[in-house]
Amino acid sequence: MTTPQPDHTDETSASPSTGGFRGLLKVLVAIGFTKPPSPEHDVGSRSPRIVARIGLMLGICVVICFATGLLSHWIQHPPSWFYFPSDPPWLYRLSQGLHVITGTAAIPLLLIKLQLVYPKLFARPVIGTPLRALERLSIAVLVSSMIFQLFTGLMNTAQFYPWKFFFTTTHYAMSYVIVAALMVHIAVKLPIIQAAFRTPLESTEAIDNDPTTPTDADADADAEEVTR
DSSP states (O other), X not given: OXXXXXXXXXXXXXXXXXXXXXXXXXXXXXXXXXXXXOOSBOOSTTOHHHHHHHHHHHHHHHHHHHHHHHHHHHHHSOOTTOOOOOOSTHHHHHXXXXXXXXXXXXXXXXXXXXXXXXXXXXXXXXXXXXXXXXXXXXXXXXXXXXXXXXXXXXXXXXXXXXXXXXXXXXXXXXXXXXXXXXXXXXXXXXXXXXXXXXSOTTOOBOOOSOTTSOOHHHXXXXXXXXXX
């Protein structure tokens, strides 16, 4: 007579699939919403201290470009309250010379900054906190609008217009998009900018690039909450 074998089936029989699902969920949460551990030192050309100083020079160029471009627009389309002196005659030439010079200087500065920070554009977390999502959105708008603005502005200096839209109106409207995106970007990054300028350039002390981003420990808690 065959002795019946005890039935060991219980709730733990589903643990491999449950554990696999939770493990996969934990990985997805970690990629989307958490960051890896911060390095102990910030060294090399991609140090936030260098990036902040390049960003300052680029920001100065943007401000001068915006101010001189706005002046030119008001001169060509003067509001009722605006007055620009016709004497000395070189004053307008000076303002537009500054516009072209700073706009041209912004091209290599933008390329340098993008080369320094591009690894962070693909860094975890992809989404993170609402603050980080706002930061990423502002960066996308800022970079794309600046590339468009600088390229079309450079083509305008050469009087080459390979597009169908009216340059002056588009150039003027896009300047406000750049300034708005830049203000959001600076506001989000202000703690890092302040920390970068408070320390000397040769310092290697690490600067946390996103103190509001959840840590990996938070990913475990989020994954457990979802699977309950």
